[in-house]
Amino acid sequence: MLPLEDIKILDFMWALAGPGTTRALADYGATVVRIESTTRIDGSRTVGPFYKNKAAHDGSGLFGTYNAGKLGLGLDLNKPEAREVVLDLVRWADVVCESFSPKAMRSWKLDYESLRALKPDIIMLSSCLMGQTGPMSGFVGFGNMAAAVSGFYNLCGWPDRSPSGPFGAYTDYLAPRFGAVSILAALDYRKRTGKGQYIDQSQAESALHFLTPALLDCAVNGRVLQALGNDDLNCAPHGVYAAAGEDRWIAIACLNDEQWRRLCVVMKRTDLATNESFSTASSRLRNRMQLDDIIQVWSRGIEAEKAEKLLQSAGVPASVVQDSKEVCEDKQLASRGYLVEIDHNIQGKTVVEASRFKLSRTPARIPRQAPSVGRDNQYVLQNILHYDEARITELVASEVLQ
């Protein structure tokens, strides 16, 4: 039996932060019924990478990986016939999750108070950019924007240039971890007390825990940290250096004196190891630009893979800055089963990312590809809600299941 096989989730999530939360639970056996309508498809279906660059139906690798293992029920929530189906699903579910902007669930009368009246011990997670309350609660948008207002953009860049920002919808990668632990903790509490509860997750507020040292430094010392390029507050050298070839890079960090001395040996520059300008962490931090120049001279003449091998053999933290091909072929990630090949309705086979953590006795599995809209209508209505054929036929005729 899978760890979460007894958990039933009604999932109104869309984009990334929400679906990432329920994906983690589906991996370990939770039954996740995903509601989606062809009148308002999940935007992540329209974001790449697309199989063979075709922005086609079920072709988004992004949507595919965030929704693998879930069941898909097509339901147009703006049609009155949808309501009974949703309410039956609420009666079935342990957890209801949604990631619309705050007013949406209220407008459908599917807010927590309404659901609790129907099922007193329901657990409901609402996840949105800024939270359910406050003057910016109506702020619509994506994780890029939450990352901008939360300080991540300003802290990723070069000191002499405009900010670059982290890649993509950054807070969407962080929020699912907090969302999933919140659900699991609430389930644990309910098991003991019989009480459900409402969880208001502001994706920005969750994500700020990834910037705590900078926020506290400002609160405590009044210092406003600015982007440092690749510099580090504690150690040098610390950077990304050009290797031989085009757009090839090697990341190197010396966290202590010993690693620095080893780097000198690898670069055949043992003269530097005894140079007082670089002998301690604070002197290296002071002279870090000079260090970066020295390392660059060495790194430009060597292939990134070879540099990684030499440095790692000497115990110096280093890695090729890997591209998609290298990550896909990375033997370490492969040894953990990072990419899983599963059947796909159009592609024949496709790949999705596996559960990132591994449980030694009860491993995760991915039973099916992400659903197209309404793929599992029959299964959900018949096997989960136990509707009879007449009822199902009636729903099909009312065009609500799309």
Place this chain on the structure above:
Amino acid sequence: MLSRYRVLDLTTERGLLCGQILADLGADVIKIEPPGGSPARQLAPFFEDRPDRDRSIYWWSYNRNKRSITLDIETDDGRALLYRLAARAQFLIESYDPGYLSDRELGYEDVATHNREIIYVSITPFGQAGPKASYADSDLVILAAGGPLLLCGDEDRAPIRVSIAQAYLHACGDAAVGALVANHERQRSGMGQQVDVSAQQSVTPATQANNLAFRLDADEARRMAGGVRVGSMRVPLVWRAKDGYVTLLFLFGRQLGVFTKRLMTYLYEQEACDAATRDKDWIEYGSLLAGGQEPMQEYTRIVAIIADFVSTRTKADLFADALERGLLIAPIATVSDVLSSPQLKARHYWQALEHPELARTFSYPGPFAKFSEVPIVYHRRPPLVGEHNREIYCEELGLSESEIQDLTRRGII
């Protein structure tokens, strides 16, 4: 919510957030430090820039709501004490290099013989096994190996990371989820297990599935100053406003095109573009560009119109209009902007924690979520080294005063 659970937190500087998440949720988390204190206490920044083991802001960031004891796990007596502690705990979290604790008879199998129900969470750079398992690591190295690093930064310079270390925080988030999945299972089976977290794998979501591009035979995203390149498209995401920067999404398709329609209506009303520009097919615009029906120069022209318009407005004005009209524009906030955010203030986000030994009270980032039944409470400031030795060794394990003195004299606690 998790108040009936005890967690032993043996993590180094890599794994501190995992225990803090569980502590915020109410678990009794005991930070076990080597005598003299955790090496994480040596990490900058420091309160008033004075390096001291009880003044590290890095330490404060990830040890709230925990208690601290000291224990030298390298000694036989220290190990015996850890077994006794583990017998009464439901979770153990560690982040040593693979094999380090097994070599000291403190690996999962060793601890499980003293407590078969224990959930043993291991956070490592690359995972417990595999060809890179013993690689030397750092935040930057993990980000390079996992994929996100290459996607960040300006195309004419090296890829860059976020200036606050992120990699192990991703791993800690996954570790906390894994711990609670295993906990749910344990309530049925009565059995513990090991949760194996690899920071390299945990940072992969930060590529937004771009890691899959090679296997899907798709164009890979490429880094670009203030934006991203995909195929022949250069997508700007950072725009210069009158008094700083904003992010603005000028994107197309069934969902995002709707927002662009609103944006162009807004620009038209502000007399920044003509009606013909406003009325382009923003839903299909991406396909039109790709198919050549719309020339790329036209796209470039409109990007320039938006850039000109944004440069004449302040961040606050743009954001106010965005909130009112549902536009995808957000100010790029500095750390001090975040601290003074009216939204966070209205939600009572910041939590005061008193540090009595410094006679100061500091404002901490608040709960990661708001729970209606059992709200997260910040009830303990990050502990001093071994602050709870007596409480735990004497009152809970029942050691006598002379035993404590003996252990202290021998440097075990």
